Amino acid sequence: MKKISTYIIIAILGFTNFSCNDDLLDTKPLDKYTELDVWSDYNLAQGFVYNTYASVIPELMVNPLDPDPKGGGAGVDDFTDNMVLVKNNKIALDLIDQFYDAGWAKNNSYYFYGNAPLGKKAPIKQNSFEVIRDCNLIIEKVAASEGIQESAKPSLIAQGKMLRALIYFSKARLFGKYVIVDKVLTEEDNLKLPRSKTIKETYDFIIKDLQEAAEDLPLANNAEPGSLTKGAAYAYLAEVALHGAAYIESGKDDYYKIAKKASEDLLGLGYALDDDYASIFNNYDTALNSSGIILGLYSNIDATLCVLTPMQRTMPNMEVAKTTGTPKLKESFLGWTTCMPSADLVDDYLVTDTDGVAKKWNQTSYYQDYLNTNGFLSEAIYNEHRDARFFASIVQDSSKFFSNTVTTRVGGNMHYAQSTKGTEASTISGYFLRKGIYEDIEGYKAVVFTNHHQVAMRLGRAYLNYAEVLLRLNDVSTAVEYINKTRTVHGKLPALSTGITSEQAWDMYKIERRVELFFENDRYWSLLRWGKEDGGGVISELNDKQYTYFEISEDGKSFERKPVVLKVGNQKKRFSPKRYLFPVPQNERILNDLLDQNPGW
DSSP states (O other): OHHHHHHHHHHHHHSGGGTSOGGGOOSTTGGGOOHHHHTTOHHHHHHHHHHHHHHHGGGGSSOTTOOOTTOTTTTTTTTSTTEEESSOOTTSGGGGGGOSSTTSSBOOTHHHHTOOOTTOOOOOOOBHHHHHHHHHHHHHHHHHOSSSOGGGHHHHHHHHHHHHHHHHHHHHHHHSSOOOOOSOOOTTSOOOOOOOSSHHHHHHHHHHHHHHHHHHSOOGGGSOTTSOOHHHHHHHHHHHHHHHHTTOSSOHHHHHHHHHHHHHHHHTTOOOOOSOHHHHHHOHHHHHTOSSEEEEEEEOGGGOBGGGSHHHHHSOEEOGGGBOOBSOOSSOEESOOOEEEOHHHHTTSOEEOTTSOEEOGGGSHHHHHHHHHTOOHHHHHSSTTBOHHHHHHEEOTTEEETTEEEOOSTTBTTOGGGBTTOGGGSOSSSOEEOTTOOTTSTTOOTTOBOOEEEEEEEHHHHHHHHHHHHHHTTOHHHHHHHHHHHHHHTSOOOOOOTTSOHHHHHHHHHHHHHHHSTTSSOHHHHHHHHHHHTTSOOOGGGSSOOOEEEEEOTTSSOEEEEEOOOOTTSSOOOOOGGGGSOOOOHHHHHHOTTOOOOTTO
């Protein structure tokens, strides 16, 4: 980890003059490197490559409309039925029409590495086409270099190709067709370029880059944590082909075959699921040594404040001196509480019933016993038979969070009515987020330094991509085997029978993907993909959904699901078929009359 972190710091400080402003350069002799120096030395070239990582990888984990420079991917499920938002947030779907750029040429990726410690300057965000130019520079300059050994060139070029593929994938998911730039443009080139003729042409370009990159990237055991590897190339190749298959004009079956082969190539590389699901996201050291994380984004404690991580946005905002609930808080939570898990999401964390079948909590014998005996609700729905990922991802009533016993029930220390700071300081769904929050930070404060990481790609996600491809190819029994891998290891749920019907497998698969990949920037894209495959109609999960607040009585023996009061311009989500793709910004089309518009816009 030390090696890659060092290169990123050098790259940010020393190479920004190639695409940003000279006033960012505040160290010497790093600011003395010339372009010739960089492309004549392997270590300097690799430093430039790592700098480009910082412009590409975070883009896979941020919302395209996230206006918050401290968001850092914190709102990756905001567009979906997985989350409810506290405040009138600009990224709510009913305001989507106001954000026509939607990341067309805007690169959001510095939300993570671009946040500098106190007293330091952060890099200026690059335009997306500048990032693409950097990728092309890597590919061309390394190939032409006379100073870099020939044996070292393939890996550098492969990284450039994969980085280019990933930035194009970020754009393809948004716009379908995109402007393909496959070389370093000069002043002599025609800079007024059209989008690709078809969506397939854009995805073909991405797939070709990933296929070529996979040949020359190192295996994970020969690479630093956070660097691109052969496994990462195969994993993203599978996901790109799977997602692209839903959008391309022709060749769907070919894409499924590509995704299937890439998944199988990945499976032979020695990755393994981590047994402890929570630690994958909530423990830095575990993540560094994980056998299941294929690509992660890591930031060292020396340069990372809590306030500049996604944790700031998802942490509750309840102070010891400003809540009247019981039991009294032992320590304050000083986050922003801008979003929290929906009660609808929580319903999909299944419970293993006494008959050995996993069911929704309100369909179990435990719940029926609770109704018959007037017992405690927690014993019926929050018992040890619940999907283990629920306890790893969600903070519920009477659970431990940091040093506090959190009570969200009426009269509880985290009930919205008990805060003297106002109702917006607490949850409006009845739940808080646990996934992705480090609970080993003593006395959580915004200005505390911390290690931090985010997971971009992991084996659990790759297993589910493979299962989805197999379902599309009607290999239901093998698909169920791979659904069971995450379901049994991470969820601690009983395995599904491989003899279930295709319809049953799809139902279980969609639940499994939702809870396994919650808050990993997957739900929105998966709903779009499934909607396209189902004919491209209105997606009910993204359209006029009524959210509920799960409120437990003070004695813990009854509950009520109340409608969440939606504020103007907030939770209500609208979806129409034109939203399968974002619009090409009108100002871009005025500047370039070769740019066509997406359907419906």
